[in-house]
Amino acid sequence: MKLFVPDAVVPSVVDLDLADLKRRGIAGLLIDIDNTLVPWGNPQMDERLAEWIGRAKAAGFKICLVSNALPERSAAFAQLLDIPAVGRAMKPLSRAFRRGMDRLGLPRKQVAVVGDQLFTDVFGGNRLGLFTILVNPLSTEELGTTKVMRRLERRVLRSLARRGLINADSIKMRLGSEGND
Ligand SMILES: [Mg+2]
Numbered sequence: 541m542k543l544f545v546p547d548a549v550v551p552s553v554v555d556l557d558l559a560d561l562k563r564r565g566i567a568g569l570l571i572d573i574d575n576t577l578v579p580w581g582n583p584q585m586d587e588r589l590a591e592w593i594g595r596a597k598a599a600g601f602k603i604c605l606v607s608n609a610l611p612e613r614s615a616a617f618a619q620l621l622d623i624p625a626v627g628r629a630m631k632p633l634s635r636a637f638r639r640g641m642d643r644l645g646l647p648r649k650q651v652a653v654v655g656d657q658l659f660t661d662v663f664g665g666n667r668l669g670l671f672t673i674l675v676n677p678l679s680t681e682e683l684g685t686t687k688v689m690r691r692l693e694r695r696v697l698r699s700l701a702r703r704g705l706i707n708a709d710s711i712k713m714r715l716g717s718e719g720n721d
Pocket residue numbers: 572573574575576655656657
């Protein structure tokens with residue numbers, strides 16, 4: 541169960557506390573694309589999120605996108621933000637995150653994973669001993685297979701919240717009400 545517990549939960553990427561991450565020794569971020577930075581399947585990134593990436597870079601953070609989306613999609617956002625990307629990463633495989641860490645050139649102790657999915661982003665990052673941060677998905681649209689996983693994900697998140705292992709306030713919207721699945 542420990543592998544499913546994120547180190548931090550925040551409503552959105554823009555709510556991340558960069559100063560706090562620095563204090564924890566984090567110098568690099570591996571950030572998911574779909575439903576973390578951009579609504580699933582959407583070609584446009586919200587300006588606020590693009591600005592946040594700029595601020596994080598200006599604050600000295602190294603950033604790499606790690607996405608299971610097609611390489612073309614990952615590359616487009618990487619180019620827009622002027623950061624590297626690992627496309628078709630096959631998260632939660634460790635290889636996906638290792639490739640990102642290689643691009644950052646940082647040891648695992650200095651790397652955080654940011655993503656909207658418990659079973660890919662958080663589980664994969666935790667397996668490698670990375671600092672993991674869960675955010676709310678930007679959209680309810682996603683692959684059919686992901687939708688199925690979301691029901692299971694919600695159950696695990698509720699259980700973690702009940703046991704006080706995560707701050708449920710930040711992700712209230714995704715917990716729903718008990719018994720609706
Ligand atoms: Mg995602």
